[in-house]
Amino acid sequence: MNSVTPTLDTYRPAIHYAARNTWLNDPNGLVFHEGVYHLYYQNNPYGNVHSNMSWGHATSADLVSWEEQPVAIPCDETEDIFSGSVVVDTGNTSGFGADGKAPLVAIYTSAYKPGSPHQGTQAQSVAWSTDGGYAWTKYAGNPVLTRNSPEFRDPKVFRYNGPAGSYWVMVAVEAHDFTVLLYRSEDLKNWEYLSTFGPANGTGGIWECPDLFELPLNGDASARIWILTVNMNPGGPNGGSAGQYFVGEFDGATFRSETSLTEGMQDPERVPDYQWLDWGRDYYAAVSFSNVPNGRRLMIGWMNNWQYANHIPTSPWRSPMSLVRDISLVSVNGQPRLIQQPAPEVKATSESGPLQRLSINGQAAVEGGTAVQAIDIIFTPGSAEEFGLVVRGSADGTAGTRIGIRPRSGELIVDRTRSGDTGFHEAFPSTSLAPIAARQDGSYALQIFVDHCSVEIFANDGLATVTELIFPDRAQTSLTLYSTGGTADAALQLIDLGKEEA
Structure with a gap:
């Protein structure tokens, strides 16, 4: 095997986002607000290996040129700030808004450190911003949802509007149980359990970073189908980290998959038959943006693999993001399949x-x-x-x-x-x-x-x-x-x- 010593920034990407001089991993809090795309992400503000997890932040007007911003939500002596999501609380259901301005609300995982009252657990917390996503205030009542579990994380929250009503829905994971847990809330602070999905299909590694959203089938707005994505490490189709998806229905409480090939633990011989978000070795923790105009579904992933993530030969930065992808759903041989295209802005x-x-x-x-x-x-x-x-x-x-x-x-x-x-x-x-x-x-x-x-x-x-x-x-x-x-x-x-x- 060849190993070389690169010159400074030999490998820095030109068309992908990477932090200036620090480590990054999972994209978090993806949201479009007032003409700006916000990319938050897992970040070590003090080095280029995985540690001191905080929310880094970058912004873009065109999904191509990204400007790195100051750290959005830093870790402290009691907690690391793990993955999560951001919503635009247009109705100020949380009460965090001020002067008639709707707040942005971040829902993230608090990974509590030794000495904290919640030490050894992972629980869901909130913070809010009233300046468009740059300055954040942690809620004094955190955590807002705990199971007293060491591996309960990665909340993706969206506004459900359907036959069952209108409320916030959270999907999160019990990582080592290979399950996605669903909750509902009226105010983003008080959460009620709805249901559990899984295990199913790929279970060769822990489950992380879920997402749940609707897409029209073959562009028909009257034929909308629900997609559940969940990332898995290791156990990908070509080794290490990967993401999979399920197609089904969501009634406001329960997701039912129509594409699960195996219930419970995976069948090793069926791994190539599961629906993978990407077949490569370096597309992980992929989640979609919230609040994008015209119902457009955009997704981005971390371009690395936990098998070697801390060792890739880049300096002083480490790890890029993928290109932003436009996601759609089409019928292929009678089966619904995800289509992923690079956002057209990349070639604009x-x-x-x-x-x-x-x-x-x-x-x-x-x-x-x-x-x-x-x-x-x-x-x-x-x-x-x-x-x-x-x-x-x-x-x-x-x-x-x-x-x-x-x-x-x-x-x-x-x-x-x-x-x-x-x-x-x-x-x-x-x-x-x-x-x-x-x-x-x-x-x-x-x-x-x-x-x-x-x-x-x-x-x-x-x-x-x-x-x-x-x-x-x-x-x-x-x-x-x-x-x-x-x-x-x-x-x-x-x-x-x-x-x-x-």
Whole structure:
């Protein structure tokens, strides 16, 4: 395995958010308010390893350019500030508003430290802001919900309006029980238990960071279906951290899944059949934004894996976020499936190169490869057993990240064993597999976003995604198409995202 000493900020992403000089992990409190997207996140304000959990904060007007703000909710001598969510309390149900201004209310997990009256437990607490999400005040009555449990965490809160009434709903997890617990509240301070979901499907690791929301099926607003997402560590389809989703119904009290393949603990042989948010090794703790206009559902995840999270070779920062994704629901072979597309804002100011059509029989170099770009490519199979491309390759062809398709087995392959620096942890060099089937016309479409430390792949219009960290040398910018055992054709466009330098 190769291990190198990078120069300062060698891998700092150009099109993904990373903190300036500290550690980050799970996105928290995602909310749109008064024209601004707020990204809060788990943050160590004092270093670049997981510790001193607080809520970091970044803001954006366009989902692309993020400005880091001062720490929003810091840890203190009694508690670490674990994951949670933010809502806009438009009706001031909490009473935290002032002068007719609706407050933002953060619902987060207090991880109580030794010496605290609640030491050894995790419980749900609230804080509020009346200045648009920059200054926060903790509620004196915290915690507002406790089970006297050491692993009760990650509350996602939303406003339910349906046949059962109008009230706040919280989904949280008992992490080691593989369960999602649902509660309701009128005022965000007093909570009543509703129901429990799980265990089901993937239970190869603890459950964390749930989310529950509605989506229209096939764009039909009259056919709305509920989606429950839950992240899991370890036990992902390609190792380590991952997220899964369930499709079903929610009646205001109970979520019932229509897509659970296994009840109780998982069947190891069925893991590839579960519905995964992402098939890569570096998309975790994904949750959606609240209060986005026009019913748009946007999601972002932490781009790392707990197997090696504290060891990735970045300095002084550690860990980026994924791109923001637009989420929708479509029918595929009669079954509802999530579609994930990069938010169109990512390409809003980009320049597309000319359409290139190439026949591949072995290797075909492509001019225009860079360290930061988007690649739109459509493959038409010929006789090849496998075809694809190598991104961020070295000039001598010995290094790069291979993205391939095996049509006979229906597999998308992402091989980062020669991607650059892979020697910092034994679990990092790896090959990930995801299911892929030809489109109706027999082709395969990939939309690939390449950055200084990552590749994000959206296959067949977002039906499957694969997110992987990579750590290549800055000089590795070559792009090569390849086929093995025969031929294939490709049509591709290279898209300049205008952010080559980090």
